[in-house]
Amino acid sequence: MNNKEIVAKAIHQVVAEQLSFEQVVQLLENPKSPEHGDVAFPTFALAKAFRKAPQMIAADLAETIDGAAFEKIEVVGPYLNFFMSKGAVSQQVLHDILKQGTHFGDASIGQGQNVPIDMSSPNIAKPISMGHLRSTVIGNSLGLILEKVGYNPVRINHLGDWGTQFGKLIVAYKKWGSEEAVKAQPINELLRLYVEFHEQAEENKALEDEARAWFKKLEDNDEEALRLWKWFKEESMKEFNKIYDMLDISFDSLNGEAFYNDKMDEVVELLEEKHLLKEDQGAEIVDLSAYDLNPALIRKSDGATLYITRDMAAALYRKRTYEFAKSLYVVGNEQSYHFKQLKAVLKEMGFAWSDDMQHIPFGLITKDGKKLSTRKGKIVLLEEVLNEAIESANDQISEKNPGLENKAEVAKQVGVGAVVFHDLKNDRLNNFDFTLEEVVRFEGETGPYVQYARARAMSILRKANFTVSTEQDYVLTDEGSWEVVKLLQQYPEVVLAAAEKYEPSIIAKHAIKLSQAFNKYYANTKILAEDDQKEARLALVYAVTQLIKEDLRLLGLKAPDQM
Known part of the structure; x- marks a missing residue:
C-alpha cells in the first residue's frame, strides 16, 4: 500500500458516509515542502456535509483519525498534514525491493495481451538521421514499459x-x-543520388516523368526495376542494422509498405460493399463530415491508392494476426490528422476495435533551432552522433577512471545511453534542440549522471561487502534516508503512470530524482559508519542500485557497475 492509500484508509474510516474511498484518494495532495508532511488532505469537500468551516473540520478529524500509521497529524488551517511513520514505511519498502529486486513495480494489468508498436520506420535508401531517433527510442521504451505491466509488445519496423x-x-x-559506389557506402551513395535527382529535376522537369515511368515498371513487376529495388533494400538494411545494434533494439516484424501491396484491394x-466510397472529381473518397474531418482520399483518379489505404490494410492485418488489445503508432505530431482520418474510416466500416488504435505523437528534434531535412541533404546522421557521443564519454571516463578495465564497452553504454536518455527525459510532445556537449555530461539531468550515481552506489556496496538478506528487517527513521525511501516507494505508481500515459519521460524523471536524492544522501550521511544502522543504510543503497538499473533498462539504457 502506498502512502496515499494508507492515509485514505485512515480518513475514510471516519468520513465513510460523506466520501467514498476513491473520492478521498482523489482529494489527497503531495505537499510541496517536506515540512508540510508526506500527504495532505484538504477538508473543503466536507464543509457542506458537516455544515462547518473547513478549519474546524480539520481540527475535529485530527482528533478522531487513527494515528497508528503516522508519526504525527498536523492541522494547518483547512488542511490535515500527515507525516508517515518512517520506520514502518522504510521496513516495508526495503523488504519488498530486496525480495523482488528489479521486478519491484511489475504488474499484470496487460494479462499477456498483444500490443503492436509501429516504430522507427526509416525510408529505404535514406540514412537513419536524428529525426528517426524519437520514434525508435520512444517505441522501444514503451515496449519495455508495457512488458513490465504485463503486455506482450510486438515491435514493428514499418519500413x-x-x-x-x-x-x-x-x-x-x-x-x-x-555498383561499386553503392556497395562501398550504400546509404551515403544512395542519398547522394536522391539529392542529385532533386537538384537536377528543378531544372529538368522531364526527370519526374521518367521517375514515374520507372515506378510504374516496379509496380508491374518489371525484372530490372524489381532487382534494383531489392538490392537498394538489402544494402540499406545492412546499414540500418548497424545503428539498431548500437541502440540494442530489435524488431519482431520488418513488414514495410511493400508488404501491403497485395492487401489493399480487399x-x-x-x-x-459497405457503400462508403463516393466519387469526387474522378477520385474515390470516404465522407467523414460526421467526424468533423475532411474526406479521406482512398483512390486517386488514375487508380493509385494512397497512404491511408495502405494503413487500413496494415491495421486489418495486425488485428487479424495479433488480435491486439491496443495498437500503437509512434509517429510524429504532424501526422495527427492522418491518424484521425484512419480511425474514422475504420469506424465507418464497423470496426469497433479502431478505438484501440492509438497515435503516440512526439515533437521535433531541432539543430540550432532548425528542422532537419533530407531532401536538401541537410541531415544530422544518427550514427555520427552516436559515435561522437561514445568518443566524448570515453574522454571523460579516461579522466575520471583511467584504470577502468572494460573502458570501451562502458564508453559505448554511456555515450549511446546519453543520446537516448536526453530524448526520453523530455515530455514526448515537446520539441527540443540537440547539443552533444549538453547531452554527454556527468553533471545535470543527464543519462551519464544517472549511470554514475548508480556506479557510485555499487562501489559503496563492494567496499562494504554487503550481502542481501530478505529475512532481516531493515528500518530507517532519519530525515536523510526518508527522501530516498519515498522515491523508492512511489516506483509501482511511476511505472503504471508511464504505461497509462505512454510517456517514458515519467521513468526518466524518476531516475533523475532518485539519483539526485541518493547523491544528497551520500554527501550528508556516513553510510559506512560502524553503528546499528549500518546494515539498513546499505540495504537502502542496494535498493537504489536496483531501481536505477530498472529505470535505465525501461528506457533502453545499460547500467554499468563501474564508471
Missing part, C-alpha cells in the same frame, strides 16, 4: 520500402551512379 522515390532513385542510379472491396 518505407515503396513509393515514387524508388522511381527517382532508379533514374538517378542509371544516370549518375555505379480494403477497397470492403469499402464498396
Whole structure:
C-alpha cells in the first residue's frame, strides 16, 4: 500500500458516509515542502456535509483519525498534514525491493495481451538521421514499459520500402551512379543520388516523368526495376542494422509498405460493399463530415491508392494476426490528422476495435533551432552522433577512471545511453534542440549522471561487502534516508503512470530524482559508519542500485557497475 492509500484508509474510516474511498484518494495532495508532511488532505469537500468551516473540520478529524500509521497529524488551517511513520514505511519498502529486486513495480494489468508498436520506420535508401531517433527510442521504451505491466509488445519496423522515390532513385542510379559506389557506402551513395535527382529535376522537369515511368515498371513487376529495388533494400538494411545494434533494439516484424501491396484491394472491396466510397472529381473518397474531418482520399483518379489505404490494410492485418488489445503508432505530431482520418474510416466500416488504435505523437528534434531535412541533404546522421557521443564519454571516463578495465564497452553504454536518455527525459510532445556537449555530461539531468550515481552506489556496496538478506528487517527513521525511501516507494505508481500515459519521460524523471536524492544522501550521511544502522543504510543503497538499473533498462539504457 502506498502512502496515499494508507492515509485514505485512515480518513475514510471516519468520513465513510460523506466520501467514498476513491473520492478521498482523489482529494489527497503531495505537499510541496517536506515540512508540510508526506500527504495532505484538504477538508473543503466536507464543509457542506458537516455544515462547518473547513478549519474546524480539520481540527475535529485530527482528533478522531487513527494515528497508528503516522508519526504525527498536523492541522494547518483547512488542511490535515500527515507525516508517515518512517520506520514502518522504510521496513516495508526495503523488504519488498530486496525480495523482488528489479521486478519491484511489475504488474499484470496487460494479462499477456498483444500490443503492436509501429516504430522507427526509416525510408529505404535514406540514412537513419536524428529525426528517426524519437520514434525508435520512444517505441522501444514503451515496449519495455508495457512488458513490465504485463503486455506482450510486438515491435514493428514499418519500413518505407515503396513509393515514387524508388522511381527517382532508379533514374538517378542509371544516370549518375555505379555498383561499386553503392556497395562501398550504400546509404551515403544512395542519398547522394536522391539529392542529385532533386537538384537536377528543378531544372529538368522531364526527370519526374521518367521517375514515374520507372515506378510504374516496379509496380508491374518489371525484372530490372524489381532487382534494383531489392538490392537498394538489402544494402540499406545492412546499414540500418548497424545503428539498431548500437541502440540494442530489435524488431519482431520488418513488414514495410511493400508488404501491403497485395492487401489493399480487399480494403477497397470492403469499402464498396459497405457503400462508403463516393466519387469526387474522378477520385474515390470516404465522407467523414460526421467526424468533423475532411474526406479521406482512398483512390486517386488514375487508380493509385494512397497512404491511408495502405494503413487500413496494415491495421486489418495486425488485428487479424495479433488480435491486439491496443495498437500503437509512434509517429510524429504532424501526422495527427492522418491518424484521425484512419480511425474514422475504420469506424465507418464497423470496426469497433479502431478505438484501440492509438497515435503516440512526439515533437521535433531541432539543430540550432532548425528542422532537419533530407531532401536538401541537410541531415544530422544518427550514427555520427552516436559515435561522437561514445568518443566524448570515453574522454571523460579516461579522466575520471583511467584504470577502468572494460573502458570501451562502458564508453559505448554511456555515450549511446546519453543520446537516448536526453530524448526520453523530455515530455514526448515537446520539441527540443540537440547539443552533444549538453547531452554527454556527468553533471545535470543527464543519462551519464544517472549511470554514475548508480556506479557510485555499487562501489559503496563492494567496499562494504554487503550481502542481501530478505529475512532481516531493515528500518530507517532519519530525515536523510526518508527522501530516498519515498522515491523508492512511489516506483509501482511511476511505472503504471508511464504505461497509462505512454510517456517514458515519467521513468526518466524518476531516475533523475532518485539519483539526485541518493547523491544528497551520500554527501550528508556516513553510510559506512560502524553503528546499528549500518546494515539498513546499505540495504537502502542496494535498493537504489536496483531501481536505477530498472529505470535505465525501461528506457533502453545499460547500467554499468563501474564508471
